[in-house]
């Protein structure tokens with residue numbers, strides 16, 4: 001089967017790497033990809049939100065399955081358009097992806113089916129948002145309704161901070177139209193975990209749970225990023241608990257979307273806070289997490305192509321994955337100034353020198369001649385795989401030592417029990 005992966009980050013490199021291992025794979029392409037995917041697949045020069053361009057490329061290249069990675073592509077309707085062209089697509093339609101692309105939509109679904117989540121209020125004017133802040137008091141969380149590259153939730157310890165967040169989102173529009181509406185919500189506390197499951201419209205197959213690290217600085221300090229690292233398995237949330245929680249928290253959402261005529265096919269991802277009152281949903285995503293995919297996929301002992309195809313064609317009934325027997329730790333190497341506008345164009349050294357059992361998934365990279373240059377904020381995901389989290393972490397940091405580029409920064413505390 002010829003497969004086209006849409007996207008250009010570490011998640012898409014990991015998907016391409018895992019798909020490569022399937023005996024059923026024919027040709028493999030990534031659009032637009034990066035220097036890492038170019039080494040294992042054909043890169044097609046089309047952006048992930050260029051809907052007509054993706055459809056044209058899929059038809060011309062002969063794709064039989066299109067796997068959509070990024071939220072922006074789902075939000076732009078890539079899956080709808082690919083399906084309309086008669087090609088099987090992995091990922092939800094634009095309407096079903098609203099579970100991620102609109103926080104308000106997600107909250108309304110959760111309320112309808114009684115999924116535990118923070119108390120909330122959706123506001124479409126500054127006045128309404130200010131009134132909600134006054135009612136909730138501090139601490140409080142202010143979220144842009146739409147997509148904001150993982151940076152749209154601001155946890156505010158004081159009402160002054162919350163007022164500034166509102167001003168930035170609704171008046172200055174730092175997230176563009178995504179901030180036209182906001183959701184104000186109660187601040188929860190507890191440990192966070194990412195729960196992912198494959199969903200074929202009706203049935204759900206849980207994947208191993210994982211943890212990610214959003215803040216840029218060690219000890220979870222500084223501004224949020226797209227993710228500075230991650231690991232699986234979490235020591236505090238087993239595969240069994242994940243499977244149970246998927247049944248209690250995700251299945252009702254899957255059922256409700258189907259009831260509304262918006263069957264969800266793809267990866268449903270719940271960002272959970274494990275509070276004293278049990279797990280509560282912080283957000284839903286409609287795709288593989290990034291950087292979670294880079295640790296989950298290397299721990300799966302299944303044919304990913306079979307699994308994604310079954311998901312896309314309604315064939316997950318009765319498919320349950322065995323508990324994983326490996327651990328993986330992902331340390332992100334970021335470019336200077338990230339999560340601000342990153343410095344790019346620096347030469348990356350040492351990619352050939354990483355030890356065995358270390359996978360390097362590229363994110364913001366570009367090949368120019370025989371050199372590989374930095375080309376984005378998150379540059380590389382260095383993933384150690386082992387029989388325990390400790391072993392996987394050791395290997396990941398050995399890989400990190402081997403790779404250098406000017407201005408590189410990373411967190412030294414990934415998978416160190418926080």
Ligand code: AMP
Nearest residue numbers: 118141153155185186187188271282283
């Ligand atoms: P989100 O984009 O909704 O996943 O939020 C990004 C991050 O903000 C989460 O991973 C949490 O660390 C934090 N966050 C979001 N909502 C809440 C909440 N209600 N209470 C506390 N922290 C939150």
Ligand code: GLY
Nearest residue numbers: 212227289290291
């Ligand atoms: N790991 C966070 C995300 O993919 O949204």
